[in-house]
Amino acid sequence: MGSNKLYIDNSNTRMPLIYGDFDIDRVGINTNNPRFELHVKDGNDAGTEASLFIEPQKWNAPGDFGELRVGDPFHYLRAEFSVGMTLYDFNQILFRVGGANAPIRMQIANNGNVGIGLAGNPTARLHTSGTVRLENLALDNSLNRILVVDPNGNVFIKTVSSLVNTNCTTVNTLPKVSNTAGDLTCSQIFDNGTHVGIGTATPSEKLEVNGNIRTNISLIASDKRFKKDIQPVTKALSKINQLTGVGYSYRTEEFAKSNLPAGKSLGFIAQDIEKVFPELVHRNAEGYMSVNYDGLIPVLVEAIKEQQAQIEELKALVRQQPDAHR
Structure with a gap:
């Protein structure tokens, strides 16, 4: 003992078994340079292991345990015979992996919720931020x-x-x-x-x-970038003149499975449309035909334009005629 230090050793060539430095309140075992309040180092010159062993007076029956407590009775690590290890904290248990300022990788809240990769507290029994992979999940060949x-x-x-x-x-x-x-x-x-x-x-x-559809807005993809082989609609008026609008009722009893609407309807006959605009008619696997009514809109637009051009020509001819009553 000297210079406010405490030594327990029996060799001049090896580190002291116990070394105490009262100036910094630190104790070293097998080291004279303790870096913490208790610093344990392997005393074997060729050794690579250092251990701190806590041995209860009795260790052969359930209830026998050893503990390491920090700060207060509510922060401890306990090893109990036939039970295993218990890590206890009154608030939560945090797991950090990485550098000195590593983020929380996993946490166990005091309500039992477990969080993985969260910035805050887990709000469910298992709460994870990121993907989850289940590998080798036990399955069998049973159905359902x-x-x-x-x-x-x-x-x-x-x-x-x-x-x-x-x-x-x-x-x-x-x-x-x-x-x-x-x-x-x-x-x-x-x-x-x-x-x-x-x-x-x-x-x-x-x-x-199989039935009616109700929607506020129906949108059809029409961007020019989606289309190719773009051609103007020609002779629209003559084609429209070949169509016949009809009133009709569906044969609901004969085609009950098709869930056709009851009552009077207005429209076209698909077979008639196919003769003039085959690109607007579709057949299903059973051969029944349906019509793309929206496809008639550009034809009607061009037909109106053609008709308006004819009207303008007639107006011009009328203006050229002398007024017989003038």
Whole structure:
């Protein structure tokens, strides 16, 4: 002991077993240069390990434990026999990886919520900012399996039959919750991976609706950059004169599955349109025809322009005629 230092050693060639520096209030084990309040260094010259061992007086039954506490009784690391390690904090536990100012990589809040990669507190049992990948998730070859999250945040793979009393069994039809608790029923939406049908299980288009559609605005892609082989519409008036507008009623009873509207309608016959404007007529897989009525708009515009040109010519001729009553 000397110069406000404390030594416990028995060799002049090795570091002291215990070294205390009262000026800086630090203790070193196997080092005379403690950098912290307690600094433990491997005493073996050729060694590469240093350990701090806390051994309880008794360590052979549940309830036997050793602890390392910091600051107050509510911040500690405990090892308990047959239980394992417990890291405890009254507020939250934070995990940082990186440099001195590394951000929080993971946190466990005092309500049990776990956050990964968050800037704030987790608001769910598992709250992550970023992508999530599940690898080697236990599966089997059974059908009708779904991924389920229970109210406690636990994730399970369950059979549909274990969760609902009745279910929609129509292939490719989206199920929906029925008015009966625990039951699923079939919706009107059919999706075979290629086409989607509403009210039909045999859609022939990307989206086919068996019934009326109501919308505030209907938009059609018309940007010039999408188009090629652009040609003006010619002889529009003569083509319009070949069309015949008709009134009609749909044969709803004979084509009940088509869900055609009842009552009187006005329009054209697709077969007649095809003779004049074949590009405006479409046949489905069953051969039934439909008409692109919007495609008639540019024809009508050009027909009006042609007709107006004729009117202007007639006006000019009239102006050239002498006034017989003058």
